Amino acid sequence: MIYIDAKLFSMPRIIQNNIPLDFTCQNKRFETDINRGFEHRLGHLHRGSVTQSALYEDESSSLWLEHVIDKVNNTRCFWFMWYDANGNPKINASSVIDENDILEVIKNISQIRL
Helix, strand or coil: CCCCEECCCCCCEECCCEEEEECCCCCEEEECCCCCEECCCCCCCCCCCCCCCCCECCCEEEEEEEEEECCCCCCEEEEEEEEECCCCCCCCCEEECHHHHHHHHHHHHHCCCC
16 A cells, blocks of 8 residues: 655644654644654654664654554554654655555565665
């Protein structure tokens, strides 16, 4: 399953108790599942990361594989999300994938020869 939602500006963070949550993202149909997985940073009270650390990180950005909720049909899916150093989403489009797609990504990455 692949679904793409694009916006002109970066996607907004999830708002909880009138506070935007760092390292979260949402759009009309999808949002980071803050109740599943690992915290993006030590001390966060919300979760969402599939892994215990970023897939990639430097001083200005990080790439994460996140648990995602499909708000339309409440299904579980995933997305890769870039954040800036402050936890703001850096991209203006999302594309979600399911568990089978994740397995295909892992298989394809394992074939990389540097």
